[in-house]
Amino acid sequence: MDMLPLLSHPLWFLCSLVLVVVLRMQKKGRWDPKKCRVDLTGKTAIVTGANTGIGKSVALDFARRNGRVVLACRSRERGQKALEEIQRETGNRNVVLEILDTSSMSSVRAFADRILRNETRLDILVNNAGASGMPHAVTSEGLEVTYATNHLGPFLLTNLLVDLLKRSAPSRVVFLASLMHKQGYIDTSNLYGKNLEKQKIHETYNCTKLMNVISARELAERLKTTGVTVTSVSPGIVMTEAMRHYNLIIRVVFNVIGFFFFKSAEEGAASTIFCGISEEAEGLTGQYVNSDCVIELPSENARDPPLNRKLWEASEAATNRIGGPGQ
Numbered sequence: 263m264d265m266l267p268l269l270s271h272p273l274w275f276l277c278s279l280v281l282v283v284v285l286r287m288q289k290k291g292r293w294d295p296k297k298c299r300v301d302l303t304g305k306t307a308i309v310t311g312a313n314t315g316i317g318k319s320v321a322l323d324f325a326r327r328n329g330r331v332v333l334a335c336r337s338r339e340r341g342q343k344a345l346e347e348i349q350r351e352t353g354n355r356n357v358v359l360e361i362l363d364t365s366s367m368s369s370v371r372a373f374a375d376r377i378l379r380n381e382t383r384l385d386i387l388v389n390n391a392g393a394s395g396m397p398h399a400v401t402s403e404g405l406e407v408t409y410a411t412n413h414l415g416p417f418l419l420t421n422l423l424v425d426l427l428k429r430s431a432p433s434r435v436v437f438l439a440s441l442m443h444k445q446g447y448i449d450t451s452n453l454y455g456k457n458l459e460k461q462k463i464h465e466t467y468n469c470t471k472l473m474n475v476i477s478a479r480e481l482a483e484r485l486k487t488t489g490v491t492v493t494s495v496s497p498g499i500v501m502t503e504a505m506r507h508y509n510l511i512i513r514v515v516f517n518v519i520g521f522f523f524f525k526s527a528e529e530g531a532a533s534t535i536f537c538g539i540s541e542e543a544e545g546l547t548g549q550y551v552n553s554d555c556v557i558e559l560p561s562e563n564a565r566d567p568p569l570n571r572k573l574w575e576a577s578e579a580a581t582n583r584i585g586g587p588g589q
């Protein structure tokens with residue numbers, strides 16, 4: 263049957279239009295940052311990986327709310343470009359750039375030192391920087407690069423800044439995890455690049471995202487009485503530069519499908535902004551929040567206290583080796 267006359271029918275056009283509108287509406291979460299009136303005057307936020315994607319949208323939102331925003335980026339050039347754009351769009355001159363490479367524990371320690379020297383308070387820490395699709399490799403500090411970037415760097419950074427967060431309480435920490443954490447598992451020898459022969463690159467990413475959920479839960483437990491709350495979020499599937507380490511075919515497919523189905527960076531930032539500033543999330547701690555800004559039960563592995571403690575201790579050992587106490 264010849265489909266062309268059918269496809270050019272006005273009804274077909276109308277149906278397609280309705281489908282696109284429905285798909286776009288679905289991409290929007292249930293909580294809209296634009297309707298949230300919270301003002302951040304006098305508050306300080308750090309957003310890691312703030313030069314693009316979700317991190318940049320979060321930083322832009324905080325800057326619009328008059329907060330002091332530290333863009334923690336690994337590239338001075340890319341960070342500076344984002345800084346100028348955010349300052350231009352918001353008129354907020356209280357946005358600053360600091361260099362941070364979360365894959366390097368020395369860089370994390372140097373960044374934290376500068377923050378502790380220069381900032382008097384820290385109200386919101388957003389651990390957003392992350393990468394997927396990087397081939398397995400061990401850094402000069404002896405850590406596997408994706409585990410270092412996505413888990414150990416944010417873990418160490420948060421611990422180094424925890425006293426400042428406590429002094430600024432009520433304060434909040436948000437870890438950017440992912441729905442994919444549900445496919446992750448914990449093998450602490452992976453942190454050093456061991457036993458990865460059978461672990462595919464995307465599985466490594468899933469494991470690090472599980473580690474983000476666990477870090478949030480374990481830290482929340484340890485900070486229970488301090489006024490510092492800790493959450494992990496899924497942003498949904500978001501059209502960003504996240505697929506940059508994958509091959510061209512995967513990138514093209516992601517972008518084509520993403521155009522119709524996936525969230526924009528601005529839409530993907532909603533769950534992070536919700537946990538970082540909203541009145542609704544006040545006091546919310548230890549929880550995993552999905553891309554609709556709704557609390558969701560994380561995977562069984564994330565709800566295993568002995569496993570959580572084991573990962574915490576292994577992460578402490580891995581990061582203390584590099585410039586830590588007793589070094």
Ligand SMILES: NC(=O)c1ccc[n+]([C@@H]2O[C@H](COP(=O)([O-])OP(=O)(O)OC[C@H]3O[C@@H](n4cnc5c(N)ncnc54)[C@H](OP(=O)(O)O)[C@@H]3O)[C@@H](O)[C@H]2O)c1
Binds near residue numbers: 313315364
């Ligand atoms: N996009 C999604 O669908 C999705 C879904 C679930 C979770 N997430 C999570 O959301 C977070 C943000 O991802 P995105 O989608 O916005 O990706 P993106 O567009 O690739 O942005 C990632 C950001 O992290 C920074 N970054 C990467 N490695 C770093 C390092 N070693 N040190 C410091 N910064 C580093 C990047 O800096 P450069 O530009 O300099 O590389 C960039 O600013 C990630 O944690 C990701 O796992 C994303």
